Amino acid sequence: MAPPPLKNPCQPTRHLILLLLASTATFSAAVSTRSHSSVCPAPAPAPDRHTDALSLARSFQIYDGYFSGGEGSLFSPDDHLHGSYRSFSLFPDRAVRTTDPALVHLTATLTLAGPRFGEYHRRHGNRGNYTVPAYISFVLDGYYSSASLQLCMVGTGTEPAADGSVKRYADVALRLRVPGPSSLADPFVNGSLDGSAGFGAIQLLAYAEGDDYEYGERATCSPPVQPARGSPRELDGGSFVCDDLKERLVTTYRLQDHHGGSPAKLPRMHVNRMQCTPDGAVRAYVVFSDDTGDAGRRSEFLVDEEAVVADGHWDSARDMLCLRACRVVRSVPMPSTLAVRECGIELSFWLPSEWT
Helix, strand or coil: CCCCCCCCCCHHHHHHHHHHHHHHHHHHHHHHCCCHHHHCCCCCCCCEEEEECHHHHHCCCEEEEEEECCECCCECCCCEECCEECEEEEEEEEEEEECCCCEEEEEEEEEEEEEEEEEEECHHHCEEEEEEEEEEEEEEEEEEECCCCEEEEEEEEEEECCCCCEEEEEEEEEEEECCCCCECCCCEEEEEEECCCCCCCEEEEEECCCCCCECCCCCCCCCCCCCCCCCCCECCCCCECHHHHHHHHCCEEEEECCCCCCEEEEEEEEEEEEEECCCCEEEEEEEEECCCCCHHHCCCCCCCCEEEEEEEEEECCCCEEEEEEEEEEECCCCCCCEEEEEEEEEEEEECCCCCC
16 A cells, blocks of 8 residues: 655645735735825835845834824723723834935834723613723834934724624824934924824824934033942943843932922922933933822823923942933924923932942
8 A cells, every 4th residue: 555645845835935925915905005105295205225224123113102082983082091091102014225315114013002991781781881901003104204204104904893803994194203313302203193084183192212312411410419329230341231220210209399308399200211321321201290190100101291301321420310301391283292391400310229
């Protein structure tokens, strides 16, 4: 009896190729439902140079931004409801330079997360409400111009429907202003997501997280109230440890008046966002509150509180973190965006090497 024929060793490869082709076709269909040129007259497309740049892709990455809008059609009107918080993330899949030196071709996934009401039936015919976090993902393709600082992308969105099917949002357009490079005077990413017939414009806002931040001149610090006894932990060779500083600094502080020791007008300060470099350069988004807010929101990107943006360096001679800060205010013509005003504020931290 002849042995059964061997399986074709190339068969799994063909399946893999078919899968990749299907994925590519799905992505092409997702981004081609709305003509890029009709939605994004600028920046105009240019041919790719087929040189992926991982560091370039990271400059557009956003872990935790804030959005407003979409009430009724997508999410409940409450910004923060039973632990569900409005946020968005943007993760580039690919960033390619083009034949135009000022133009980058970008593909990315944007995800919205927010609260959504549900309804259930109780006994005796009564109804009850509940809130669950909802997530909608958008596959996008477009271009960023370093000349205009504008990113414009088109694509489609999907989310699981209640009946187990997939709900689709066609003809989606993302428009963002991405500072390049970001700086103390220009630290925010802002723009909108437009769903055409699917939903109205959603306003997006985030603290820029890219590595291309341009630090200002070194800030000077007043002498510390207490004598310093050591600096943050250092690696072998004396290099600055960014993660160690983040672990200590990103927390909530109780503020007191510098002279009388009485509570400050806004007695709570929270370092809400922070980025730093191995050589001791630090930047942060700092929020002040009246101590009545929800403590669970401290890790969220807060935009309704009094806030400052700051940057500076670790002063190894005095064992202090010296920052220069600017007040953040809502823009008058566009309340959904933040503007930087009133710079020249001194913000300094002394961190003991041993806590007792």
